[in-house]
Amino acid sequence: MRTLLIVDDEPRTRLGIQKTLTAWSAGRHRIETAASGVEALEWLKANTAHVIITDVRMPEIDGLQMLEALARRGPLPVIVVISGHAEFDYARKALQLGAFDYILKPLDKDILMETVQRALQLEEGRERMQAMEKLVDAKLLEVGRSEARLGAPIKDAIGYIEAHLEEPISMKQVADLMHLNASYFSVLFKEQTGVTFSDYLTRIRLQKAKELLVSTRLPISDIAEKVGYGTAKYFIKVFKDNEGSSPRQYRVQVLEEDRSIR
Template sequence: MKTLLIVDDEPRTRLGIQKTLDAWSAGRHRIETAASGVEALEWLKSNTAHILITDVRMPEVDGLQMLETLSERGRLPVVIVISGYAEFEYAKKSLQLGAFEYILKPLDKSLLIDAVQRALELDSGRERIDAMEKLVDPKLLEVGRDEARYGTAIKDAIDYIYAHLHEAISMKQVADQLHLNASYFSVLFKEQTGVTFSDYVTLRRLQKAKELLVTTSMPIWEIAEKVGYQTAKYFIKVFKENEGSSPSQYRHRILDTGQSIQ
């Protein structure tokens, strides 16, 4: 369930937005309100809002000042700014501060709902990206850090490995594909990536396995096949040696900590 926070000092507008979104949401989302920027900032200290709908003009702390404060605290929710003022500077400033959308009062209900739906899609996209980043093996990140400086042969080798993860991949097979001597290719690969060919293939296989574990309900034996292991038993052994837990334990741990990808 996503949380939407409406911030507006005008009770009539605030209640109107809340009623509109309550009717549209039909219980799918949590709709909260705050009567000022001060109240909203205090609420956000101990609560999370996925979507923030705020008026730009409010006493004490206006919408723009609130966005500045939230930016200093960390990443903003997806922000929709509303205002009865059509000045371009307000729209430009809110967008510079990270607002997703700027709409004018009086609010058209269909435009508001459309903006909220698009904001929710953006928020879900953010969550998917965050989740995928958390899954990436630090060793693989280290290897990929200098990828822009890899030679053409190594880049082609990496592309080939990724495209054939579901198959048995040998160093000689890839070297032959690149028309290189296997011994020379072995040295070149280690020199440019910092890891051996076999270690890199294992890292890639396990990375793909982790993605499948948390984004699908595939059984372990099927995931093992998808990432190139002939038996689930051997896949589980390699996974446990590298991740410190079995694939099933890893899946439960990630899902239980809210990092699943919907």
């Protein structure tokens, strides 16, 4: 359930937005309110808001100061700013600070609901991206980004590995296929990719395993075979040593954090 926080010092506006969004939400979302930027910042210390709808003109701490304070704490939630025509400079500044959109007063209910719907879609998209990023090995990403600088033998070696993950693969075997001495190939591979051949092979196998764990319902033993491990027991050991959890625990954790990956 996503949480929406309405921040406005005017009771009529605050309660009017809450009533409109509560009816629109029909129980799908949690709708909270704060009567000031100070109250909102205090509430956010112990709670999470996925979308914040805030006025820009408030006493003590205005909407812009609240955004700045939130930005210092970490990534901003999706922010929708409310402003009057005379306060457009505030709205523009809010957008520069990272707000998603603004709504002009007097508020139109249809525009409010449409803007909040888009804000929620953006927030859900962010969560999906964050969940997918957890599947990506940073070192493999680095190697991929430097692909243009890889020599032909190393590119071909990586292509071979990716195409034959289910099979037993040794460095000597790949070096022979590239018509290179194994010792020279080992040094060349490390120089160009930044990781050893063995480390790369393990990482690419575990990367594929993680993708299969969250995108399929295949048994752990089948996934072990598909990524080149002869036994599930050895696969589980390697996975746990590198990821800090068993394949089964990893699957449950990621799917619970973002069910939209299923």
